Amino acid sequence: xxxxxxxxxxxxxxxxxxxxxxPRYWCPACQIIHYQNPKIVVGSLPVWEGRILLxxxxxxxxxxxxxxPAGFMENGETLQxxxxxxxxxxxxxxxxxxxxxxxxxLPHIYxxxxxxxxxxxxxxxxxxxxxxxxxxxxxxxxxWDELAFPTVTRTLRFYLQDLATGEFPIRxxxxxxxxxxxP
Amino acid sequence: xxxxxxxxxxxxxxxxxxxxxxPRYWCPACQIIHYQNPKIVVGSLPVWEGRILLxxxxxxxxxxxxxxPAGFMENGETLQxxxxxxxxxxxxxxxxxxxxxxxxxLPHIYxxxxxxxxxxxxxxxxxxxxxxxxxxxxxxxxxWDELAFPTVTRTLRFYLQDLATGEFPIRxxxxxxxxxxxP
Ligand SMILES: [Zn+2]
Ligand SMILES: [Zn+2]
Numbered sequence: 001x002x003x004x005x006x007x008x009x010x011x012x013x014x015x016x017x018x019x020x021x022x023p024r025y026w027c028p029a030c031q032i033i034h035y036q037n038p039k040i041v042v043g044s045l046p047v048w049e050g051r052i053l054l055x056x057x058x059x060x061x062x063x064x065x066x067x068x069p070a071g072f073m074e075n076g077e078t079l080q081x082x083x084x085x086x087x088x089x090x091x092x093x094x095x096x097x098x099x100x101x102x103x104x105x106l107p108h109i110y111x112x113x114x115x116x117x118x119x120x121x122x123x124x125x126x127x128x129x130x131x132x133x134x135x136x137x138x139x140x141x142x143x144w145d146e147l148a149f150p151t152v153t154r155t156l157r158f159y160l161q162d163l164a165t166g167e168f169p170i171r172x173x174x175x176x177x178x179x180x181x182x183p
Numbered sequence: 184x185x186x187x188x189x190x191x192x193x194x195x196x197x198x199x200x201x202x203x204x205x206p207r208y209w210c211p212a213c214q215i216i217h218y219q220n221p222k223i224v225v226g227s228l229p230v231w232e233g234r235i236l237l238x239x240x241x242x243x244x245x246x247x248x249x250x251x252p253a254g255f256m257e258n259g260e261t262l263q264x265x266x267x268x269x270x271x272x273x274x275x276x277x278x279x280x281x282x283x284x285x286x287x288x289l290p291h292i293y294x295x296x297x298x299x300x301x302x303x304x305x306x307x308x309x310x311x312x313x314x315x316x317x318x319x320x321x322x323x324x325x326x327w328d329e330l331a332f333p334t335v336t337r338t339l340r341f342y343l344q345d346l347a348t349g350e351f352p353i354r355x356x357x358x359x360x361x362x363x364x365x366p
Contacts (some may be wrong), residue, residue, distance in 0.1 A: 001188045005217075008193060022257065039220045040295060069294035073221050074205065078288035078357055079295060096273050100286065105261035112262060113225060130268075144209045170353050172283045174261055 001029040006032040026140040038110045042082035043070025049121040051136035065148035091134045092126030102155045103172040113151040189215040216242030221293045223266035226253025229278040231303040234319035241315035248331035285338045286355040296334040
């Protein structure tokens, strides 16, 4: 952020505004504070006849790696609408969501991930815009070494655990910066 | 948003950028797209010896009405850290969180609310910066007609329901624009 989006001034400051308690971008010219807040990434774990839908990413970051369909929540939509939209965009698939399943804090990159469980509406899918391949995987076929993000790895790992019991409790967890070993 | 925060241009446009599928603020001069995404409001439902901590708001919106401690999640913190911080700022109280309890979509104002259950650490509290009064309320004392937000009303209502059973399952719900009758 180099210019004030409100008045165009190039004299933005980044320090603690008066009456606040943490550094912000703010504009001495027009006094506007430019708040920045974490973003939500929403996704789904779509299942069809015991198989899980995964998408091979065609874009950075992590191009060539497999992911559950997920992406940034947009203004004007609900969490569920976002998860459904991302599943459509990345896998050309219609998913019927059931429950919220995993919530991950990624404070180092200012993100919160939220995955919903779901079922494909009709088993159909295709290769969406940001994917180079899409497929349905049996649990034993999941490409663990080629998963794109720890949020995906954990969500899939919980799902396989929970399949054994048939109970799918929500998990709220933190994820450490990349390079930190997964527990 | 009137000026590009990247290059200072005053020729920002608001329409669908090439390769995108929804209108955004973007800058023809430097080609930057200014994404805007929903914000997370985090809060807690702090309990002490069967009483619930509520704060009377001293700031707009809804000054003079009672709320659970809650506010915008900040960059660099987890959901839980945000809920704990807000409880400290608004009620000078230390809360030990247990479980995520309610998640509300407010798509019309681009927000997602998330409340955690918690217990006060030591029963102590005070009147924080954005409050004019803070108190502990027995269930029968809750000022239902003076609550600030439907997210607070619903969270409290679920909590009282769940007290009867001792089970506190997570709720994920939508909240309609103000003026829409509460179900
Ligand atoms: Zn300015
Ligand atoms: Zn620009």
